[in-house]
Amino acid sequence: MAEALPTKNPSQMTDAEIAQLKMPYGRILVYLKPWLGRFILGVVLGIGAAAFNGVLIIAISLIFQLVLDGGSQTLGEPLKVPILGEVNIAELLGFSNDTKVGLWGVIFACACIPVLMFINGFLEYLNKYCLAWVGAKMLFHIRSDVFRSILRQSPAFFSHTKAGELMQTVFNQSRVAQTNAVQLVQLLTNRPLTIIAILYVLFAQDWFFTLMSLVIFPLCLAPIITIGRRVRKSGSREEKEVGTMMTTMHESFTGIRLVKAYARESYEVKRFDRANRTMIQNMLRWTRATELVGPIVESVASIGIAAGLVYFWMQQRSAGELIVLVMALTKIYPPAKELSKVNMLMQKTVFAVNKVVHLLDRAADIQDAPNAPDLPRIKGAVTYENVSFSYSNIDGKPLERAAVTGVHLELAPGKFYALVGPSGAGKSTLFSLLLRFYDPASGRVLMDGIDIKTVTQDSVRDNIGLVSQDTFLFHDTIRENIRYGRLDATNEEILAAAKKAHAHEFIQQIQGGYDAVVGDAGCNLSGGQKQRLSIARAILRNAPILLLDEATSALDTETEKIIQEAIHTLSEGKTVIAIAHRLSTIMEADQIVVMKDGQVDAVGSHSELLKTSVLYQKLYSLQFNE
Known part of the structure; x- marks a missing residue:
C-alpha cells in the first residue's frame, strides 16, 4: 500500500502537522532498488560485526586467564570461559597438559588481541562504508531528480518560492535525509545486537562486575570527542565543492526565464550533475577517512592493552577488573549513547525526506499533452484568439483582476509589431503566454495556425528568440554565453553572430577575448555589452519569431544606436514583437498594438494611431513634449 504523501510543503507546516508526518518508505525505496545487493551486504556485515563483539570478549577472557591467572602456568589447567564453560587449551592445541606457558607464549597470546580488535573494527568499517556507498549513490540520483523537477516547474512556481529554500532542499535537506537514513540503518541493525552480545557474555561471566561497569560511562567520552575533532578536518575538501554546485543552482533558478525560453532544462541538469558528481566523490573520500579512524584507533589502543596484560602477568594480578573496564567501557x-539519539534522528529524517519528496513529486503547472508532437520550424505567424488570463496568488487562486481579457491579434510572418501602453496593460503577459510560461484561462495562442498547447513546450520555444532588458549572463566565458542560444554551434558561427551583434569589437579588447569570464550575472561587463551578447545569442538561435522586451530602454544614446543596428540585423526575415515604452524606437513598426487594462485598445501604424487613438496620442505627447 502506497504512503499518503503530504500535499503541503513541510516548510509551511505547523509543529503539530510536522509531528504527524510519516516516512514515505515506498518513495525512497525506488532509489534503493538498484543498489539493494550492496545494501543487504552492508546490513549483514553490521550484524556480523555486532555478533563478533561477543566472540571478542570470549577470546580475550580466555587470553586473560591464560596469561594473568597465577594457577594457569601450564596449558593443562582448565580455564573458565563465559558461555563455553571450562576449556582445556592443551587438548585444543594438541599439547601435553604439563606444557609451560613461557614469556613467548604470553607475547603470542597477547598479540592476538590487536588482530581480534582489527577484525572487529574492520567489519564495522565495511558495514559503514557499504551503507555510505549506497547512500551516496541514492543521494546523487535524488538530488538530480529534485533539480530536474524544479526546472520543470512554470515561472508561476518560482514567483511564489524562495530560491534559497529551493537550494537548501536540493543540497542540504537531501543530504540530511540520506545521511540520517544511513545512520539510522546502522544504529538499528548493529548497535542493539552489539549491546546484547556483549552484555550476554559479561553477565554470564560475572553479573556484579558487569553492573558496576555501567556506572563508569563518562570515562569513555573523552577519547571519542578527541578523535572526533581530528577526524572532522578530513571533510574540508568536500565542503570546497559546495560553492560550485550552489552557483549552478543559483544561476539556473535566477535565470529560469532564460533557461525556459531557450529550452535548456536538460543542459542545466547536466551542468548540475557534473558538480554533484564531484561532490559525491569527495564525500566518499571523507567517509573512508572518517570510518577508518575507528578501527585504527582501536587497533592501536589494543597494543597498549596487550602490553598492559604482559605487565599484569608479571605482577601476578587478576584479570577480572581489566576485562570489565576495557570491554564494557569501549564496547x-x-x-548505547548512539541509540539514545534514534528518536531525534528519526524526526529530523522524516521531515527532510518529506520535504524532498514533496518537491520531487510536485506536478508542473504547465505540462505537455500526452504524446504531444514537436512543432516544426514555422514561418512566424502568431495568433492570439480571444485570450484571457489571470495570474494566481501563492495559494494558486486566480487574482480578481485579469492580466489580459479577450485579446484577439493576428500577426503575419516577417512583420514588425510593437506593443505599447502603460505599465500593467498586459504586454509582458502576451510574451509569457506565447512562450507558454502560462496557459490562458480561455482562448488559444497559435503559431502558424497550430495551438501551442498541442505540441511540446521545447519545440515552441525553439521557434522563439528573446532579447530582454534584464539580460542574464552565466558565470562563464563570453563564448559559452553566446553558445547558449544553440549548444551545437561552432566557434565560427559564434564569431559570426558576435560580429552581427556588434559585439566582436569590444570582445577583442577584453583580456582573454571570447574566453574571458563575464562574472556573476555578467558583472564584469557594461549594460550595453551584456545586451550585445544577448543579441548575439539570439542571432545564433536564428528563430523565426523574435521577442524584444524593452531591449534598449536602459542604454545611453550612442549605445542605443549600436544596439538598434544589431537588432535590425537580427530582425531580418523574422516576425518581431517588441515591447517599448520609448515610442521613438518603434515608429517604423508595421503595426503598433496599443494596450490598456489588459485589452487591445487600438491597432495601426504610427501615423494612423496619431489620428485614431486617444491613448496613443497621450503617450506620444508625453514623450515628445518632454
Missing part, C-alpha cells in the same frame, strides 16, 4: 557505552 557497551558508545552504541
